[in-house]
Amino acid sequence: MAKIGNIELGDFPLLLAPMEDVSDPPFRALCKENGADVVYTEFISSEGLIRDAAKSVQKLDIYEKERPVGIQIFGAEMDSMLEAIDIVEQSKPDIIDINFGCPVKKVVCKNAGAGILKDIPLMVKLTEAMVKRTNLPVTVKTRLGWDSDSIKIVEVAEQLQDVGIQGISIHGRTRVQMYKGNADWKPIAAVKNNPRMHIPVFGNGDVNCPEKAVEMRDEYGLDGAMIGRASIGYPWFFNEVKHYFKTGEYLAPPSMEERVRVARRHLEMSIDWKGEKLGVLEMRRHYANYFKGIPNFKPYRQQLVTTDDAADIFAVLDEVIEKFTDVEFMV
Numbered sequence: 001m002a003k004i005g006n007i008e009l010g011d012f013p014l015l016l017a018p019m020e021d022v023s024d025p026p027f028r029a030l031c032k033e034n035g036a037d038v039v040y041t042e043f044i045s046s047e048g049l050i051r052d053a054a055k056s057v058q059k060l061d062i063y064e065k066e067r068p069v070g071i072q073i074f075g076a077e078m079d080s081m082l083e084a085i086d087i088v089e090q091s092k093p094d095i096i097d098i099n100f101g102c103p104v105k106k107v108v109c110k111n112a113g114a115g116i117l118k119d120i121p122l123m124v125k126l127t128e129a130m131v132k133r134t135n136l137p138v139t140v141k142t143r144l145g146w147d148s149d150s151i152k153i154v155e156v157a158e159q160l161q162d163v164g165i166q167g168i169s170i171h172g173r174t175r176v177q178m179y180k181g182n183a184d185w186k187p188i189a190a191v192k193n194n195p196r197m198h199i200p201v202f203g204n205g206d207v208n209c210p211e212k213a214v215e216m217r218d219e220y221g222l223d224g225a226m227i228g229r230a231s232i233g234y235p236w237f238f239n240e241v242k243h244y245f246k247t248g249e250y251l252a253p254p255s256m257e258e259r260v261r262v263a264r265r266h267l268e269m270s271i272d273w274k275g276e277k278l279g280v281l282e283m284r285r286h287y288a289n290y291f292k293g294i295p296n297f298k299p300y301r302q303q304l305v306t307t308d309d310a311a312d313i314f315a316v317l318d319e320v321i322e323k324f325t326d327v328e329f330m331v
């Protein structure tokens with residue numbers, strides 16, 4: 001049974017990864033309904049929070065129904081990170097997560113995200129202070145190291161555990177790799193196999209089918225899987241993995257009716273939450289997966305990702321259900 005602090009997560013929980021402009025409350029709620037055991041917000045800038053930047057503050061909103069939820073923050077300045085904790089606590093998340101893995105240049109050049117992998121003493125010092133600042137469980141999400149010559153994740157994870165984090169999610173790539181190549185789960189297994197580790201170690205990177213989740217659990221012995229890209233436009237992924245765990249068989253894929261129903265709800269919730277303009281815009285990255293593998297779907301997808309008016313998009317979705325209702329999806 002994996003636990004983050006006092007939060008019991010069952011055997012081999014599935015975590016929705018933090019994803020910028022993706023892991024918002026509507027999407028997190030859908031993933032939760034479909035089997036995610038913990039959901040994380042996208043990364044939120046500690047500097048933005050203390051400046052009270054509207055964009056950062058809005059990202060703190062959470063729906064009750066998505067719990068347990070972790071709010072992820074990033075930064076490298078001690079004072080800002082501590083102040084950010086105080087602000088984040090007001091939103092009453094279940095977990096606070098520190099992003100030590102973002103590879104983007106504008107983040108790493110300030111020593112934040114994966115940038116801090118070049119300064120492990122700072123990483124540990126910051127984490128220790130943050131853990132002391134809050135009563136909430138603190139988790140860390142990070143990568144294997146800065147580059148292939150500096151992978152010290154076993155020692156790093158142990159040090160972070162020793163200053164009080166309650167769980168760690170490790171993306172099996174280095175910063176230099178960005179998203180290239182395959183994720184390497186061996187170093188993550190080495191963290192788990194360190195006899196001094198007692199906090200849950202979650203694997204991340206390339207879990208895109210139920211078999212990979214089984215491999216992560218059975219061959220690598222990890223405590224749970226954090227899932228990102230495979231869930232975009234496909235919140236059913238979590239239940240599909242769980243069904244496979246239980247039965248060794250594939251769950252039947254969602255029907256066309258179900259896909260349209262969930263895509264509609266997703267769009268409605270997005271509009272409610274962030275207004276029509278942004279709600280419509282940020283839904284666009286999901287459609288390709290909601291309607292993946294449907295023959296002759298291209299003109300409809302084109303309309304879904306170029307139409308600005310919400311009413312017109314709902315009309316396209318109505319047309320989709322009429323035209324493609326008999327499409328059968330392969331496992």
Ligand SMILES: Cc1cc2nc3c(=O)[nH]c(=O)nc-3n(C[C@H](O)[C@H](O)[C@H](O)COP(=O)(O)O)c2cc1C
Pocket residue numbers: 017018019020021022041042043072099101102141171204205206207226227228229230
């Ligand atoms: C669109 C997108 C946005 C992301 N934003 C974040 C983020 O805000 N915080 C973070 O820790 N990781 C972020 N990531 C990385 C993912 O959390 C995850 O580590 C990575 O995608 C590998 O997992 P996957 O193969 O299951 O997608 C992002 C990834 C994607 C694709």
